[in-house]
Amino acid sequence: MMDKALSEPEVKSVVICGQNGRFCGGADIKEFGETMTGPPLVPMLHKIESGTKPVVAAIEGIALGGGLELALGCHYRIAHSKARLGLPEVLLGLLPAAGGTQRLPRLIGVPAALDLITTGRHVTAAEALQLGIVDEVTDGNTVDAAVKFALSVAGKSLDACRISTYPCPQLPDSDAFFEMAMQQVRQSARGAIAPVACVQAVHAAVSLPYTQGMKREKELMGTLFTSGQARALQYYFFAQRAVGRWSTPSGSRWDTSKPRPVHKAAVIGLGTMGRGITVALAQAGLSVVAVETHEKLLMEAKQAVSGMLERGAKRRGVVPAYDNISYSCNIRPVADVDLVIEAVFEDMTLKKTIFQQLSEICKPGTFLCTNTSGLDIDQLASQTHNPELVVGMHFFAPAHVMKLLEVVYGPRSSPQAVATAMQLGKKMDKVSVLVGNCRGFVGNRMLKPYLDQAFFLLEEGATPELVDRVLEEFGFAMGVFRMSDLSGLDIGWRVRKADGLVVPEVLTGPSARIRHGFRYSPLGDLLCEQGRFGQKTGRGWYQYDKPGGRVAKSDPWLHSFLEEYRTQYGLAARCIDHQExxxxxLYALINEGFRILQDGIAAGPEDIDVIYVLGYSWPRHRGGPMFYAGLVGLTNVLERLEHYHQVHPDVPSLQPCSLLRKLVASGSPPVHRWREFIKKIHSQL
Structure with a gap:
């Protein structure tokens, strides 16, 4: 069709538009093959650009990836005011490979192009106009505007409209600029190779002629296309969509149930989590009753929530949703809401009391949700007249920012209650993942063996610096001990006290580190007894310049403390390498993930992987813990767990899960086949 339009004498100019209000979203990643032969788009773009007839892109809806590259190959671009544009290939472990890395810097300059290409962020039509990506923005019919524009330029010279012929804007010191850009990208990418390749491709646009730059772009794309990171990122792309089709591990679908509309909600408890949840609900357009029984805390919460609403509105260019929230120091105003989210302190007795009150006060049919991070949903449901209306909604801090929401169904939760909580999460722009009811649910249950191993490594000779450095080099935003200092050591200490794990240390030697028959490390408890709670006190696993300080520094006191601890308990320090x-x-965490799948707490590996990427900073370019297990090889994971469990028989989290053994015995199927394999196992029980 394009060849015909360009060749027929009767055609004076051409307008390219999309269907159904969308210009073009780029390639369908479902169709990506195993080998990279080069996008067929490239020769067509060269033909469009080198032609003698003006070609105008009429951009409606989206112009992403190959769609934007198509628009850049045109001579002019007209966009609707609500259109979004971008080159998001980096988010899939790739780079724009149809000239995007070569044309965009020539059009809008290197710094702006580098920002868009290395982050994959979308821009509005207004920003695209400001940057110079589009020539005109319209509120009316985009195709009509493009046709009018195309007729106005028919017959005019196109020499100044072929982006590939533009000289790349020069930088004062190109080498220094790209050295700094590469340093910044490496730091933010945390091991991801696609952003680095994007910088290299844009550098080629500056340092090489267009034809050679295109060749370099193709070479870099070929390397990325076959990489494990691209596979991981593309797997994760589909995993986020898979969790939206929620089901039980046995295969029963829950998303066929119709959610009930929620117009008015209540939040009980306005601590850090309650404030964030209130903001998330208000920003989603709901009317919110925010309850805090302590007058002083209520006033502080009002001020904090207002500030959060203001900052969020400024980012999104909207009016703050103050009017959506009413405050109360009495629980009575929740009587007429459609749904309640309890967000008080993580104490079962307190939560039970509140659920008893809610069951008496709320109108019939009100859904009762708890923002617990791991307490038994069924125990709370048992305090109400209608346990089928109770579900868990585990938000992650800060609740108005973090995308993840664990929706927890108890044994008596109704499909409609689950559907309503899932839909509400979507309305708040969360990725809602349905999980079963157990201690810690999915995320925190898997976190425990991960943390345990980090503590055990300290006992055996490692330092916090070593453990954190290895985990951060793997791609985590923070290692175990830096994260512990940030969140506060006293939080875990309170939980361990409630579990009866913290006991007076009257004994020395190995037997003093046994709890309930298994190995236990009291290191965190001992630091808390010293008042070392992390950043908030200026001391924890690291030292800080002042209480509340953010810069972690190695602490000689901590190193001496570890040496004394090992001596006291008869532990010989040894050299621990990065691999161990x-x-x-990671393998202890992954092993618990297999147990979760085996127990039916998560329906498939995608659920676990989405939870860990969105909620626990697992590096996206590694796909998630379960995908990573498949990537390194299930046989290898099994063998290493067997080795470590033999060395540490008193650590049950290192004993390989029977599901892992079954998967290895069945030939280690790829991760996308695990869900069916698990379903078959559950159907046989």
């Missing part, structure tokens, strides 16, 4: 840190921390 990674394997023991």
């Amino acid at each position: 840190v990674l394997e023991r921390c």
